[in-house]
């Protein structure tokens with residue numbers, strides 16, 4: 001039984017059908033890759049899953065409970081964590097404070113006005129930073145960090161809400177190949193160890209085929225294929241509309 | 254009311270809507286193209302009025318109206334070239350502050366040229382009579398105005414839709430970069446649009462003179478009305494402004510007609526509230542792209558360093574010992590400085606960590622002051638109780654107004670805070686029975702044990718220091734960090750379960766409450782309160798204090814408040830046009846350091 005079940009999800013912006021009737025599910029501990037060319041509707045899907053956008057149609061169920069009509073905050077409480085394609089961290093704070101505030105939010109302890117935050121959830125924050133390999137940078141202001149490190153801060157922040165489903169929108173964008181592998185490998189480890197269901201988007205096919213348990217392919221908003229990496233790689237339609245684009249030289253350019 | 258008088262009131266409302274529409278349309282056009290909210294737009298309207306009265310004595314009404322509008326339009330072009338052009342890239346808060354400063358300068362200039370007395374305008378020749386409608390009478394001039402509103406709407410619509418210039422304006426409104434790439438000469442486009450907006454405001458003012466005398470307080474009442482219209486109609490939408498002007502003017506007119514002229518403010522507020530709850534971006538407005546708060550570049554705050562703590566310890570010691578060595582005059586000044594330090598710190602709390610705008614923070618200061626006076630005089634409460642309850646009244650108002658303000662962001666919420674403050678000010682000004690109207694409340698004295706200046710100074714020191722320390726601690730509490738998280742990356746914060754709006758709402762309320770403490774202390778220290786205590790001038794003072802000290806430092810508001818209060822005390826006794834002087838100083842600072850005074854301070858470190 002999947003952690004997340006999505007059926008017939010749809011969203012249009014004016015005349016653009018960004019997502020057109022997409023259905024899939026993710027199981028606990030599974031790495032599901034969502035791939036598709038630019039503008040395929042991946043981020044739009046993510047935004048609907050975490051409540052930032054209201055779908056035009058379709059159903060989203062998290063462990064049997066519908067997420068439709070819920071705010072991002074409620075969806076976070078229901079166990080969905082996410083990272084953003086354009087990395088979003090709290091730039092005026094240190095790396096550790098970023099994680100601390102997320103931990104405090106998860107524990108619903110943000111109402112306190114008088115106690116200093118400094119020592120709250122220090123141990124837990126350090127553990128999370130260990131997991132993503134940022135312990136050494138814990139005291140540095142986020143504004144000073146390299147882009148790849150910011151992506152990892154965001155992962156630690158997302159994990160701080162102890163999600164059962166983790167949505168990662170291009171977690172390795174802007175990274176060098178080695179970093180990219182390290183990042184997705186980290187996510188895969190976490191997924192297996194903590195039985196977190198992970199849905200991620202990724203443009204590097206090598207990474208996708210190496211780490212994903214299953215792959216779904218979007219094109220112009222529609223789901224055109226799904227299956228194991230091998231099945232998807234062999235799918236004629238995928239080769240034509242998606243992989244084809246990448247490997248065939250463009251004739252008239 | 255019978256049928257004809259309803260009809261006449263309705264037509265009356267339509268006439269009022271026309272000039273409101275002219276102002277709001279200009280404001281919207283200017284914002285659409287330049288992304289600057291012109292706080293001095295009401296001042297241009299006021300200038301249009303004065304200019305038209307003055308000119309019509311010389312060249313007659315019908316020539317005076319277009320002349321006045323043209324002169325104001327020309328002035329707009331000059332303002333754009335001399336001032337605005339220099340600050341398009343500056344942080345939004347500075348842009349707003351600069352146009353605010355312009356408002357102060359224009360007000361004092363008008364005072365200097367035309368004096369403090371209201372100037373009565375002439376009737377419009379040829380339209381001086383009334384038309385009979387059944388058994389009621391309507392001024393002919395109103396009919397002219399009724400026709401004018403839709404006429405201007407149509408003309409503007411055609412200009413924007415059909416002329417090359419209009420198409421450029423629309424292109425620039427929708428996509429500035431693209432318009433730039435198309436080879437639009439942005440400089441002249443911006444100047445032209447600003448001049449057009451100014452001309453519309455000037456025309457609105459000039460046309461109003463047969464109905465209302467020119468006076469010096471019209472600038473603020475017009476700008477806050479225009480803000481309400483623009484927020485209700487949707488910023489950037491001309492037809493929206495027209496609809497909203499109709500709605501607001503009708504609501505107000507009917508209030509007056511029904512004999513509840515005091516309720517006009519409440520009704521205006523209710524109309525706006527209803528629209529904002531249903532359509533947060535106004536009747537015909539669209540969700541604006543990337544609105545920023547005052548702290549666009551997230552600013553880190555550091556807890557005071559050990560050195561800073563030592564400085565504060567020495568300072569506190571000095572403040573405790575000072576009364577032994579100072580005369581009564583210095584003691585009163587010090588008391589003022591403490592009060593304004595708290596006021597500025599409370600404003601800094603929402604501008605800095607919370608990243609919200611407030612151009613009307615004095616409302617909460619003033620409400621605290623008025624509540625203290627009303628509780629102790631009308632309520633006959635003991636002074637201590639009045640002092641304790643007054644901040645709660647201010648906090649309650651902040652709770653209500655804040656609910657709306659945090660629903661909007663960026664310049665929208667800046668406009669809304671000003672409109673709310675103006676509503677609070679008008680209530681104090683109009684509600685004679687409770688507030689003493691323009692005279693205010695006198696005889697608000699502290700309890701006998703606090704009657705000496707020294708005792709009152711110590712009370713102020715205790716309460717202000719306590720409140721400031723509370724606000725500072727809050728910045729480094731989980732709540733304060735959550736506020737900063739919400740400011741730095743709102744979507745990230747929501748996705749992590751942080752209730753962004755509720756946090757901001759709470760921060761707004763806390764700031765209002767603490768400003769209320771400052772206000773209540775102020776009331777008992779002066780013994781009297783007048784509407785000035787919550788005037789726009791005081792809100793600006795607060796902003797200047799915070800900007801002087803620097804938005805990104807924790808203790809900045811303290812130094813800013815001390816410096817500003819001391820300067821004001823020294824200058825106010827020697828300079829007649831203090832308002833204009835403040836405005837000129839702000840303008841000079843903004844032009845010299847368009848990237849913020851903080852950048853200047855930091856470069857000196």
Ligand SMILES: Nc1ncnc2c1ncn2[C@@H]1O[C@H](COP(=O)(O)OP(=O)(O)OP(=O)(O)O)[C@@H](O)[C@H]1O
Nearest residue numbers: 013016018036037038039040041042043044045085
């Ligand atoms: N807020 C919006 N308003 C209008 N159109 C939008 C909006 N967001 C996305 N779109 C459109 O919807 C389509 C899908 O966009 P989306 O961002 O979901 O694609 P994506 O698969 O994430 O692409 P990428 O790989 O570039 O991140 C695109 O055509 C995009 O232009």
Ligand SMILES: [Mg+2]
Nearest residue numbers: 042043044085
């Ligand atoms: Mg995307």
